[in-house]
Amino acid sequence: MGTPDSITVSGTIDISDVDTDDSPSFANTTIEGTYGTLVLTDGTWIYTLDEDKTTSLGADQTAQDTITLTASDGTQQEIVINVTGTDDRPVVAGDTTGAITEDSGAQSASVH
Structure with a gap:
């Protein structure tokens, strides 16, 4: 995915459930975001910035x-990508891993 000059960030996401009769998972998918595209394959995600969508960002914006x-x-999990504009091209940074745990009472989520 992308070209040699593509700006990307990647990470992993996993989900587990202590209930033995439940084995949740995240399906492979491609999602268009505001500034790029996230592709999730077998728990690994890659976000590729679309520089045409970031032209409105000024330097350090x-x-x-x-x-x-x-x-x-x-169960939902957010992946947040921070995009910083530059004079030349945007720089991408974001969380690199995600994990979520569900128990029979309350649910909690964490992204590392």
Whole structure:
């Protein structure tokens, strides 16, 4: 995906459930964001910046692209990509891993 000059960031996401009768998962998908595209394949995601969508960002101006992934059990996890404009081209930074744990009572999520 992308060209040799593509600006990308990548990470992983996983989900587990302590309930033995539930094995949630995130399906492989491609999601268009505000400033680029996120592709999720087998728990690994790659976000590729679309520089045509970032031309409005000035030098050092920041914006976020939030992509929401939904697991097979309906649990949602956001991946937040921070985009910083430059005079030449934008720079991408974001969370590199994600994990979510569900128990029978309350749900909690964390992204590393």
